[in-house]
Amino acid sequence: MADIQLPPPEELAKVSFQPRPQGWMDPCVEFRPGTWSYAGKPKALETVGMPNPREWSPTDADWKLPENWKEIILQGLRERLDKYRSLKVFLDICVRCGACADKCHFFIGSGDPKNMPVLRAELLRSVYRNDFTLAGKLLGKMVGARELTMDVVKEWFYYFYQCTECRRCSVFCPYGIDQAELTMIGRELLNLVGININWVMEPVAKCYMTGNHMGIPPHALKDNLEFFADDIENITGVRVDVPINKKGADVLFVVPSGDVMADPGIYTLMGYMMLLHESGLNYTWSTYASEGGNFGLFTSHEMIKRLNAKIYAEAKRLGVKWILGGECGHMWRVLHQYMDTLNGPADFLEVPVSPITGTRFEHARSTKMIHIAEFTADLIYHGKLKLDPSRNNAYKVTFHDSCNPARAMGLFEEPRYVIRNVCNHFYEMPENTIREQTFCCGGGAGLGNDENMEMRMRGGLPRGNAVRFVHERYGVNLLTAMCAIDRAVLTTLMEYWVPEVKVSGLHELVGNALVMKGEKKRELNLRSEPLNEGSEDTSD
Amino acid sequence: MTVVAPLIGVLALAAVSAAGARIGLTTLFCVVIPYAAILVFLIGVVWRVLSWARRPTPFNITTTCGQQHSLRWIQSSPLENPHTRLGVIGRVLLEVLLFRSLFRNVKHEFVSRENAAPRLAYKASPWLWLGALAFHYSFLVVFVRHYRFFSEPTPRSLQIVEMLDGFFQIGSPTIFVSGFVLLAAATFLLLRRLLLPQLRYISLPVDYFPLFLVIGIALTGILMRYTAFRTDTAAVKNLCIGLMQFKPPAATEPIGAIFFVHLTLVSCLFAYLPYSKLSHMMGVWLSPTRNLIGASRMRRHINPWNYPVAVHTYEEYENEWRDKMKAAGIPVDKE
Ligand code: HEM
Numbered sequence: 001m002a003d004i005q006l007p008p009p010e011e012l013a014k015v016s017f018q019p020r021p022q023g024w025m026d027p028c029v030e031f032r033p034g035t036w037s038y039a040g041k042p043k044a045l046e047t048v049g050m051p052n053p054r055e056w057s058p059t060d061a062d063w064k065l066p067e068n069w070k071e072i073i074l075q076g077l078r079e080r081l082d083k084y085r086s087l088k089v090f091l092d093i094c095v096r097c098g099a100c101a102d103k104c105h106f107f108i109g110s111g112d113p114k115n116m117p118v119l120r121a122e123l124l125r126s127v128y129r130n131d132f133t134l135a136g137k138l139l140g141k142m143v144g145a146r147e148l149t150m151d152v153v154k155e156w157f158y159y160f161y162q163c164t165e166c167r168r169c170s171v172f173c174p175y176g177i178d179q180a181e182l183t184m185i186g187r188e189l190l191n192l193v194g195i196n197i198n199w200v201m202e203p204v205a206k207c208y209m210t211g212n213h214m215g216i217p218p219h220a221l222k223d224n225l226e227f228f229a230d231d232i233e234n235i236t237g238v239r240v241d242v243p244i245n246k247k248g249a250d251v252l253f254v255v256p257s258g259d260v261m262a263d264p265g266i267y268t269l270m271g272y273m274m275l276l277h278e279s280g281l282n283y284t285w286s287t288y289a290s291e292g293g294n295f296g297l298f299t300s301h302e303m304i305k306r307l308n309a310k311i312y313a314e315a316k317r318l319g320v321k322w323i324l325g326g327e328c329g330h331m332w333r334v335l336h337q338y339m340d341t342l343n344g345p346a347d348f349l350e351v352p353v354s355p356i357t358g359t360r361f362e363h364a365r366s367t368k369m370i371h372i373a374e375f376t377a378d379l380i381y382h383g384k385l386k387l388d389p390s391r392n393n394a395y396k397v398t399f400h401d402s403c404n405p406a407r408a409m410g411l412f413e414e415p416r417y418v419i420r421n422v423c424n425h426f427y428e429m430p431e432n433t434i435r436e437q438t439f440c441c442g443g444g445a446g447l448g449n450d451e452n453m454e455m456r457m458r459g460g461l462p463r464g465n466a467v468r469f470v471h472e473r474y475g476v477n478l479l480t481a482m483c484a485i486d487r488a489v490l491t492t493l494m495e496y497w498v499p500e501v502k503v504s505g506l507h508e509l510v511g512n513a514l515v516m517k518g519e520k521k522r523e524l525n526l527r528s529e530p531l532n533e534g535s536e537d538t539s540d
Numbered sequence: 541m542t543v544v545a546p547l548i549g550v551l552a553l554a555a556v557s558a559a560g561a562r563i564g565l566t567t568l569f570c571v572v573i574p575y576a577a578i579l580v581f582l583i584g585v586v587w588r589v590l591s592w593a594r595r596p597t598p599f600n601i602t603t604t605c606g607q608q609h610s611l612r613w614i615q616s617s618p619l620e621n622p623h624t625r626l627g628v629i630g631r632v633l634l635e636v637l638l639f640r641s642l643f644r645n646v647k648h649e650f651v652s653r654e655n656a657a658p659r660l661a662y663k664a665s666p667w668l669w670l671g672a673l674a675f676h677y678s679f680l681v682v683f684v685r686h687y688r689f690f691s692e693p694t695p696r697s698l699q700i701v702e703m704l705d706g707f708f709q710i711g712s713p714t715i716f717v718s719g720f721v722l723l724a725a726a727t728f729l730l731l732r733r734l735l736l737p738q739l740r741y742i743s744l745p746v747d748y749f750p751l752f753l754v755i756g757i758a759l760t761g762i763l764m765r766y767t768a769f770r771t772d773t774a775a776v777k778n779l780c781i782g783l784m785q786f787k788p789p790a791a792t793e794p795i796g797a798i799f800f801v802h803l804t805l806v807s808c809l810f811a812y813l814p815y816s817k818l819s820h821m822m823g824v825w826l827s828p829t830r831n832l833i834g835a836s837r838m839r840r841h842i843n844p845w846n847y848p849v850a851v852h853t854y855e856e857y858e859n860e861w862r863d864k865m866k867a868a869g870i871p872v873d874k875e
């Protein structure tokens with residue numbers, strides 16, 4: 001593992017916003033340790049049949065590209081210009097008004113002008129002008145055209161992997177120009193010649209073969225789930241069942257696999273198990289569709305489809321009626337905006353109906369998949385859950401809207417409704433840092449690796465700051481987020497910026513508050529920490 | 541260079557047209573160039589819009605800026621996250637007419653503190669929004685007011701516009717506010733670009749060029765209306781009506797050099813518009829993050845080029861793991 005030396009937070013937060021005297025048109029990148037990610041390993045690329053597998057490093061002078069790399073990339077750009085109106089419109093109409101500039105967490109945290117979304121786009125736009133517009137061909141630099149050189153490619157790599165595809169910039173742009181779309185296509189172009197990062201490619205390869213990012217084989221998945229069931233039994237005295245690959249279940253349940261392995265995601269997973277048991281839903285896990293997350297989103301549109309296909313396929317094989325999805329960010333971007341289009345129509349499924357409340361989830365009538373926050377909010381609204389929010393009294397909670405559920409779904413009220421019902425102490429962060437204006441954790445889109453640590457801490461600076469604000473003002477000590485990547489990278493982020501604050505998922509809090517039939521007197525929360533004394537008096 | 545080159549360009553255009561007036565190239569500057577500009581503009585607009593419209597939107601990539609439409613008892617945001625066609629129309633109109641997204645603009649600021657990392661604060665920053673609105677609306681009003689030169693008599697609706705615009709009547713001629721607002725707003729946008737370090741860094745010569753053009757147009761317009769450079773409006777009207785009827789007057793009375801400059805800069809702006817970033821005027825209608833219905837789980841979005849891909853099937857998966865699965869008691873399809 002990379003050992004990145006970080007300056008203390010007070011130092012890192014002194015960001016200089018003075019642009020370099022020379023303009024941005026001359027490509028220049030310095031691969032400073034802590035600000036970039038390791039290259040994709042050849043084995044991962046071979047597993048999924050991606051081009052140009054080889055050992056290389058961004059710090060090498062020679063990136064070992066195919067001889068005609070330039071032709072390949074330009075041809076790739078030409079094809080994509082024809083396939084995506086978004087790409088063409090976004091490249092054509094930016095007025096460089098700068099409204100997006102300081103909306104990017106990487107710009108705020110690094111001050112590097114090329115982290116302004118508008119300039120990140122110009123890196124690609126300049127090449128587009130040069131090779132695909134008449135003005136660029138005639139007037140060159142005057143209209144901001146640049147030739148595609150190896151240095152430009154290196155710049156693309158550096159800055160397209162300093163964008164977490166969070167879409168915050170697109171909220172503020174008067175034309176909705178979405179840098180995430182340009183980053184996705186930019187990364188797709190780089191992938192054509194074998195330029196990518198391992199923290200994306202490894203999960204892609206594992207997900208393709210074993211069904212999940214962590215590479216958990218079927219029997220190990222079962223072991224883990226049984227293990228959590230044991231823990232739940234220790235804490236609550238109730239044995240929850242663990243249905244796996246069960247034909248005849250009504251509902252297929254798909255989660256991000258990170259929650260199966262790593263603290264604190266596992267507590268959220270225990271929360272799911274308790275909730276589903278208590279609600280009496282006839283559901284099943286799948287070892288094949290054991291991942292809802294999809295690093296194809298950070299690779300190429302084709303890879304999104306290849307990795308996502310298993311979800312409908314498994315739903316069909318098991319004969320379920322509809323699909324329920326766990327708490328994950330980018331997973332929900334794929335499920336909400338891509339799955340039906342790429343792998344639908346899901347005409348073999350039924351419109352999701354909660355058998356407990358009778359609610360028909362009309363808003364998911366085509367995709368046939370709902371978010372567990374929607375499911376739980378509906379249960380609570382109909383009074384189907386017995387909850388004791390005082391069991392979360394040790395926590396002063398704030399909620400981090402994950403980028404994708406926020407800006408690609410608009411899932412704002414459901415989780416807040418759930419939190420208000422399972423906790424007594426909930427405080428919002430400042431309004432410019434939540435909901436559609438939420439700030440990224442700094443580690444999404446494959447950037448949550450150790451070698452990229454400085455950039456992660458910089459990118460997470462605005463989020464860290466907002467959490468510290470509510471920590472100092474209200475004593476907030478728990479940051480709740482509905483995303484597996486968040487639960488992993490926000491934990492590191494909090495250790496750096498606000499060490500007093502821990503991270504959890506939504507359903508960990510649900511699990512704590514849930515009063516189960518036949519449970520023993522609860523003494524421990526899901527983390528097996530003692531509950532506050534006097535917290536058992538039910539305050540409904 | 542970035543600032544000077546476009547400035548020289550605009551000054552050169554002005555100089556050439558002024559010289560044209562001096563040597564009497566009236567037909568070239570008052571007939572040929574305007575006609576050519578309008579032609580180039582119209583062809584450009586059609587070509588540009590088609591170049592976007594014929595490309596597919598393979599995915600529903602709405603940027604959702606408000607609560608989704610989901611459970612009945614949760615109020616959704618019909619304009620920020622529209623789930624109906626009507627909502628989308630409203631959303632796009634808000635962008636076009638009120639610059640909704642630009643209105644969100646906030647500025648960040650590091651507030652330093654003793655012995656601790658500085659705090660980030662955010663402040664509403666409506667200046668760009670205000671400047672842009674003033675700029676565009678005054679441009680629109682000025683544009684509409686010019687219809688006066690193309691119609692005889694002046695239509696009633698236009699007289700109302702003129703009356704409102706001439707609100708601050710101070711003697712004669714009536715002062716029209718819009719021209720001055722246009723000049724001030726364009727100057728503001730220019731100063732922003734020149735003075736804010738980040739903005740200056742991202743600005744290209746082609747960002748300054750239209751600003752200089754507009755400033756030039758507004759300046760010459762104001763000069764002609766209110767100063768000693770006053771132009772013979774009857775002659776201008778005569779010319780414009782002639783142009784409209786495709787019967788340009790054979791021998792126009794001499795019109796001042798300032799008018800030549802004004803007309804040439806306007807022609808350039810129009811001819812330039814569809815081929816440059818000013819095509820945002822059409823593009824904003826076609827932006828897929830704004831003009832698609834947010835409810836992508838409710839209606840299937842069709843990708844016309846969706847193609848089959850290689851996947852790892854369940855069968856292959858089970859073949860690889862069957863023994864382990866059976867040993868762990870996980871059901872399998874083939875024993
Ligand atoms: C219809 C929706 C429109 C929207 C939302 C819009 C928005 C904007 C914005 C935000 C700017 C940036 C200001 C800046 O540069 O700082 C701008 C610039 C500009 N727009 Fe528009 N615009 C629209 C239509 C038009 C139309 C119809 C014209 C007609 C000529 C136009 C002409 C210009 C010009 C000349 C600039 C240049 C200002 C500059 O470069 O700074 N726009 N527009």
Ligand code: SF4
Nearest residue numbers: 094096097098100173
């Ligand atoms: S806000 Fe939009 S138009 Fe303005 S600079 Fe950014 S991407 Fe370009």
Ligand code: SF4
Nearest residue numbers: 104163164166167169
């Ligand atoms: S998508 Fe997010 S990370 Fe990427 S440029 Fe925009 S604001 Fe920055």
